[in-house]
Amino acid sequence: MKKAIITGVTGQDGAYLSKVLLNKGYKVYGAFKRNSTFDMTRFRELKIENKVELIPFDLLEFTNIYRTIKDIEPDELYNLAAQSFVGVSFEQPLLTNDINGMGTLRVLEALRTVSPKTRFYQASTSEMFGKVRETPQKEDTPFYPRSPYACSKLLSHWATINYRESYNMFACSGILFNHESPLRGMEFVTRKISYAVAGIKKGLQDKLILGNLDSKRDWGYAAEFVEAIWLMLQQPEPDDFVIATGEAHSVREFIEHAFNYVDIEIEWTGKGIEEKGIDKKTGKVYVELSPDFFRPAEVDILIGDYSKAKRILGWSPKTKFKELVGLMVDADMRRTE
Ligand code: NAP
Numbered sequence: 001m002k003k004a005i006i007t008g009v010t011g012q013d014g015a016y017l018s019k020v021l022l023n024k025g026y027k028v029y030g031a032f033k034r035n036s037t038f039d040m041t042r043f044r045e046l047k048i049e050n051k052v053e054l055i056p057f058d059l060l061e062f063t064n065i066y067r068t069i070k071d072i073e074p075d076e077l078y079n080l081a082a083q084s085f086v087g088v089s090f091e092q093p094l095l096t097n098d099i100n101g102m103g104t105l106r107v108l109e110a111l112r113t114v115s116p117k118t119r120f121y122q123a124s125t126s127e128m129f130g131k132v133r134e135t136p137q138k139e140d141t142p143f144y145p146r147s148p149y150a151c152s153k154l155l156s157h158w159a160t161i162n163y164r165e166s167y168n169m170f171a172c173s174g175i176l177f178n179h180e181s182p183l184r185g186m187e188f189v190t191r192k193i194s195y196a197v198a199g200i201k202k203g204l205q206d207k208l209i210l211g212n213l214d215s216k217r218d219w220g221y222a223a224e225f226v227e228a229i230w231l232m233l234q235q236p237e238p239d240d241f242v243i244a245t246g247e248a249h250s251v252r253e254f255i256e257h258a259f260n261y262v263d264i265e266i267e268w269t270g271k272g273i274e275e276k277g278i279d280k281k282t283g284k285v286y287v288e289l290s291p292d293f294f295r296p297a298e299v300d301i302l303i304g305d306y307s308k309a310k311r312i313l314g315w316s317p318k319t320k321f322k323e324l325v326g327l328m329v330d331a332d333m334r335r336t337e
């Protein structure tokens with residue numbers, strides 16, 4: 001039985017990846033950050049509660065990381081833990097870099113010292129491309145980070161490559177473009193929209209307040225993206241891969257499709273910060289903007305080229321954008337019943 005540690009196991013990807021590994025017969029050690037509330041909602045939704053062995057773990061605490069790795073000596077370690085929200089990284093840049101950047105170095109150092117044969121996966125991100133230097137972005141596209149989050153992920157990305165090259169470790173970095181699901185954190189724009197649309201449709205919420213509607217993302221489905229993560233660690237040689245859908249859509253399009261899913265047609269009026277999304281039938285204002293949700297530096301558009309993953313891993317995305325929007329709104333509609 002293969003042993004895997006997943007850090008950030010209580011997050012969106014941690015839950016989906018746990019399910020994938022359990023189905024493949026792994027013994028899964030779920031490394032989780034202790035909080036005052038013990039929230040296993042995602043595990044419950046995927047029906048994997050009590051199937052993962054949970055270990056208290058924090059990327060800020062080297063001795064904890066060291067002991068965990070020394071005791072388990074896993075075949076594979078998936079480092080998914082992070083302060084993963086770009087918006088908050090502008091408010092907490094030092095903490096974000098300590099967790100995401102230095103935290104990954106702590107894991108790599110512990111692995112090198114006590115379990116160098118462990119195969120290591122690092123959760124890198126399309127945010128590293130930031131102010132994009134070419135379109136679509138692929139593995140060798142130059143980086144141009146636009147947030148403390150993206151800077152922190154550049155450190156962990158290059159550290160992963162550096163440990164592979166310096167110490168011959170099996171260390172891979174997955175440059176994943178945005179991936180969403182009904183288990184996505186509430187503060188990310190897709191889930192904020194799907195949850196609000198369900199609330200508005202049911203009369204539980206009045207409106208949705210957002211920031212930049214024109215930024216575009218290459219949004220894929222998290223349940224499919226974690227399959228690619230696993231595939232990376234099963235290859236004969238360690239390498240880095242872009243995982244994406246190859247299509248970009250705007251926040252505005254996401255909103256339109258989400259409302260359409262519940263039979264509301266949104267029409268846009270006004271300009272700049274005064275722009276509003278109204279119900280075409282009733283004239284009711286459902287979407288407004290607030291400066292609070294704009295970022296000091298924005299990533300305007302990301303589109304990934306996943307051809308290397310297709311060629312080497314045999315991986316391709318299946319769920320299309322509109323379908324993804326539908327499955328998120330549908331899940332939130334059912335949850336608010
Ligand atoms: P997520 O839902 O925010 O999960 C992050 C996990 O990290 C949570 O379990 C969180 O625990 C944990 N964590 C936070 N601080 C920690 C610390 N100091 N020590 C240990 N654990 C800590 O993120 P996700 O969407 O699953 O993403 C997984 C990884 O992929 C992240 O590294 C993210 O940056 C990266 N990524 C995500 C996307 C995407 O679109 N989803 C795209 C590219 C890369 P609590 O919930 O208890 O705080």
Ligand code: GDP
Nearest residue numbers: 086187188189190209210211212213215251293
């Ligand atoms: P990111 O790509 O990791 O930053 O994922 P997010 O889901 O947080 O943001 C995606 C895009 O939506 C970014 O360009 C944000 O500026 C934009 N956006 C517009 N309004 C909002 C909002 O209210 N919340 C969030 N999270 N993003 C918003």
